[in-house]
Amino acid sequence: MLISELQNKNLLIWGLGKEGLALTEFIKANVKYQNLYLYNDSEISQSALKIYHGKDIEELLNKVDVIIRSPGVSIYKDEIIQAKARGVKVTSSSDIFLSEMLKNHPQTTVIGVTGSKGKSTTSSLLYHALQFLGKDVALGGNIGRPLIELLQEKHDYVVCELSSYQCSDLSVSPKIVLFTNLFPEHIDWHRSHENYYCDKVHLVAHQQVGDVCFVNDKCEKLKKYCSAYSLPYQYYNKKEGFAEMDNVLCENGKPLLHIEETKLQGYHNLDNMAGVLSVIKYLGLDTNKAVESFKTFNGLPHRLQKVGEKNGILFINDSISTAPETAMAALKSFDVPLGIFLGGYDRAQDYHELAEFINQDDKVKVVITLFQTGRRVAQTLKEVLKRKDIVVLEETDFEQAVKKMYEELQKVGGKMALFSPAAPSYDSFKSFEARGDEFIRLFNKL
Secondary structure (H helix, E strand, O other), X not given: OOHHHHOOOEEEXXXXXXXXXXXXXXXXXXXXXXXXXXXXXXXXXXXXXOEEEOOHHHHHOOOOOEEEEOOOOOOOOHHHHHHHHOOOEEEEHHHHHHHHHHHHOOOOEEEEEEOOOOHHHHHHHHHHHHHHOOOOEEEEXXXXXXXXXXXXXXXXXXXXXXOHHHHOOOOOOOOEEEEOOOOOOOHHHHOOHHHHHHHHHHHHOOOOOOOEEEEEXXXXXXXXXXXXXXXXXXXXXXXXXXEEEOOXXXXXXXXXXXXXXOOOOOOHHHHHHHHHHHHHHHOXXXXXXXXHHHXXXXXXXXXXXXXXXXXXXXXXXXXXXXXXXXXXXXXXXXXXXXXXXXXXXOOOOOOHHHHHXXXXXXXXXXXXXXXXXXXXXXXXXXXXXXXXXXXXXXXXXXXXXXXXXXXXXXXXXXXXXXXXXXXXOOOOOOOHHHHHHHHHHHHHHO
């Protein structure tokens, strides 16, 4: 939706987090509206603004022409569905940004990055590489600045990290899209895994002739759902082109970079780099310099982050891990005897494949399960495990779990305590960042 379509309308901004507040300021400064209503699901204190909450939404929906929803507001909410049925237009800050960029800022190349995991690191790697190459680039969306803030600036490139919440109902697509992977996530927002898959790949639903989408060839589910759109996809992580091969970043099979030459942990980051290099080459830029930029990139917090070492045991914070697939990727990244913490908010994820993986992975010596899914994960492990050399413990207290892991690893000669929960944080923490910060705090108390 364009800004011109908001003029002289009764507007409702639903959700007043960082993005919603930035949008509020933008609209107040740039749109001649009839009325502007601000609503948040829960009550918040903002003395300068009149903010509705709770049951106020029922009254507001009868007063507005357009709802601009924040990412946390699901398109599957009953109120959203009812509003649409009554002719209320529903859009988002992301859609307004992409619509305006397409129509009024053609000189700027917008690159959208999404995926179940790796999108933040991949977006940041691409942003870092473009800066290293001397380009005027901004980073926004799900990481960096709210996209709406960038509308009044001029850049060569804007790298947008977009979540499934942001992709789900876009009316336009970025000219360049990069997909990292696809596996079950966010069932509470999307109502089903099928909806989630379709909403995620909806990012390319409105690409035009001449646009391009890069797809990770390793991910069969991603390729399957992308096939819903007849686009000339370009695939990375194939032998021809940029790919991770035998834990090395390669171009046409020729080695370019080992992960040990970077500051990052985890071979899966080579997959992300292969996607970034594919975009860099498409843009006609220097891929060799981009490879050099990877060596200076500092990893993001809570993503295989080295916390510290005690008595020869290295503690790794991978709180970003919210799915079984990410925990398996984390385990593949290390080759020392270790223990892993698993468990979190229950999104009806299947842990059998992870249990089978742990059963086959001799370096895993200790598993401690926690939080809402802890018991289910432990039961699944006990059903699957055939090994006798692995300790599986259920804990209800986070601090006690960290202490117990430290003690058990010392008994078995373990070298690493890996916090890669394979589940979201929302049962006990407001975010994966808060969960990771608590893990770091508990390590420091040991």
